Amino acid sequence: MPAARAPLAERETLLQMSHVEKTFRGDIVALKDMNLQVNDGDFISLLGPSGCGKSTALRLISGLMTPTSGNIRWTGGQGNGDLGVVFQEPTLMPWARVVDNVYLPFRLRGTPYSEVKDDVLEALKLVGLEKFQRSFPRELSGGMKMRVAIARAMVTKPRLILMDEPFAALDEITRHKLNNDLLALREAIGCTVIFVTHSVFESVFLSDRIVVMAARPGRVIRELTVDAPYPRDEEFRTSADYAGFCRQASDALHQAIGEAA
Numbered sequence: 001m002p003a004a005r006a007p008l009a010e011r012e013t014l015l016q017m018s019h020v021e022k023t024f025r026g027d028i029v030a031l032k033d034m035n036l037q038v039n040d041g042d043f044i045s046l047l048g049p050s051g052c053g054k055s056t057a058l059r060l061i062s063g064l065m066t067p068t069s070g071n072i073r074w075t076g077g078q079g080n081g082d083l084g085v086v087f088q089e090p091t092l093m094p095w096a097r098v099v100d101n102v103y104l105p106f107r108l109r110g111t112p113y114s115e116v117k118d119d120v121l122e123a124l125k126l127v128g129l130e131k132f133q134r135s136f137p138r139e140l141s142g143g144m145k146m147r148v149a150i151a152r153a154m155v156t157k158p159r160l161i162l163m164d165e166p167f168a169a170l171d172e173i174t175r176h177k178l179n180n181d182l183l184a185l186r187e188a189i190g191c192t193v194i195f196v197t198h199s200v201f202e203s204v205f206l207s208d209r210i211v212v213m214a215a216r217p218g219r220v221i222r223e224l225t226v227d228a229p230y231p232r233d234e235e236f237r238t239s240a241d242y243a244g245f246c247r248q249a250s251d252a253l254h255q256a257i258g259e260a261a
């Protein structure tokens with residue numbers, strides 16, 4: 001069992017983005033002076049209108065891109081397997097069975113399957129797909145494919161998981177279910193999450209910190225704390241507290257859209 005999360009104010013810094021700027025083609029300022037401290041155990045949502053630089057921020061943190069200026073530093077350095085990434089598309093290998101898709105991060109490191117079989121099967125169990133380990137992606141629904149992608153991102157028990165609108169293409173009911181499952185999974189492996197979304201409701205349900213961004217240039221304009229305990233469930237989703245947090249986040253999002261207009 002992972003240790004209980006420390007209160008927000010007492011968490012240790014996992015990584016720090018300092019004065020990060022990203023410019024494309026010389027004049028498209030995707031991000032300007034972005035500062036973000038990510039602490040161990042945070043569930044952070046990056047919430048903002050289209051084009052405010054949410055995906056760019058995630059790609060910079062993942063190391064897929066480098067900042068034009070500023071820097072991103074992991075406390076104590078980034079170790080092998082510290083990071084898992086889930087994109088909007090599940091990006092599974094269509095020719096490989098579910099179990100082989102989840103094994104992939106280990107295979108890329110050259111770890112034999114026999115050494116990590118238990119981890120792979122545990123990850124599949126955590127996403128409720130142990131009975132589908134021999135299936136191919138084409139035999140799965142959209143929600144199930146996304147579960148495989150999440151299992152693959154979590155199988156190495158990374159310290160940080162980056163998720164770029166993973167549920168945007170799913171219907172509302174499936175999305176709610178995956179939101180519930182994601183929180184349960186996070187409890188099980190105890191990782192930190194940065195989650196990109198356009199949805200106020202999703203950001204409030206999942207996160208304890210919401211970073212609201214505005215576009216042109218992409219920047220952070222507000223940060224909100226969702227001070228509601230985990231585990232969160234349907235009772236939270238229908239509570240007055242939830243409605244209140246959604247109102248705050250919605251106001252901040254409207255401010256972000258107004259500032260970009």
Ligand SMILES: Nc1ncnc2c1ncn2[C@@H]1O[C@H](COP(=O)(O)OP(=O)(O)OP(=O)(O)O)[C@@H](O)[C@H]1O
Nearest residue numbers: 024028029030049050051052053054055056057218
């Ligand atoms: N490779 C690129 N080349 C040129 N411009 C880019 C590139 N990637 C992103 N941009 C621009 O940078 C800005 C931020 O894009 P980004 O995709 O990070 O925004 P976003 O908030 O994730 O948007 P969305 O919610 O629509 O996915 C946009 O104006 C986008 O057009």
